[in-house]
Amino acid sequence: MSETTAPVTSVTSTPSGTVVAESATARGRRARLALKGLQVLLALFYVIASALPKLVAHSSAVESFDKIGWGSAGMYTVGLLELAGGIGLLIPALASVAAVSLSALMVGAFITQITVFDGEYAATPLILIVPLALIAWARRGQLPGGGWSRP
Numbered sequence: 001m002s003e004t005t006a007p008v009t010s011v012t013s014t015p016s017g018t019v020v021a022e023s024a025t026a027r028g029r030r031a032r033l034a035l036k037g038l039q040v041l042l043a044l045f046y047v048i049a050s051a052l053p054k055l056v057a058h059s060s061a062v063e064s065f066d067k068i069g070w071g072s073a074g075m076y077t078v079g080l081l082e083l084a085g086g087i088g089l090l091i092p093a094l095a096s097v098a099a100v101s102l103s104a105l106m107v108g109a110f111i112t113q114i115t116v117f118d119g120e121y122a123a124t125p126l127i128l129i130v131p132l133a134l135i136a137w138a139r140r141g142q143l144p145g146g147g148w149s150r151p
Contacts, residue, residue: 035138038131039089045128046086046102054079068116081105089135092142099136103129 053061054075065075085105088098106125113122 035135039095039135042102042128042131042135043086043089046082046089051079051082051086055083068112078105092139096136096139096142099132099139103132103136106132 052058054065057072057075061075061079062072065071065078068074070078082102082105085098085102088094088101091098106129109125110122113119113125
């Protein structure tokens, strides 16, 4: 019998009984660290750069939402959704759902940029969907209840 060398894997069980395997390789650790860094970076972007101007009624946000026709109610609603999504990216059990929700919000932002603002800055929401999709996929197993179930 020949032996093969495989990366060491640690298997742990969560309180809900879900078995979680974690790679002990340096590459796996770097990937998890990079993903956490990406989540923190996006969370900071959504909370500080995107939600905050809307929630404090910065003149640029007010002008944009008036042009859209949504007024202050729409501005505060979108600001709260972005704030909740940014915070959700930092909570392991909510990261995947937050990333999917923010992606949906970015689809709406893209459509708005195309239809109302003649495509100005339309690439920004599309660019943000890429890392959000990565986070949603990578964190899908951390959903409450052990992840997405298959029929």
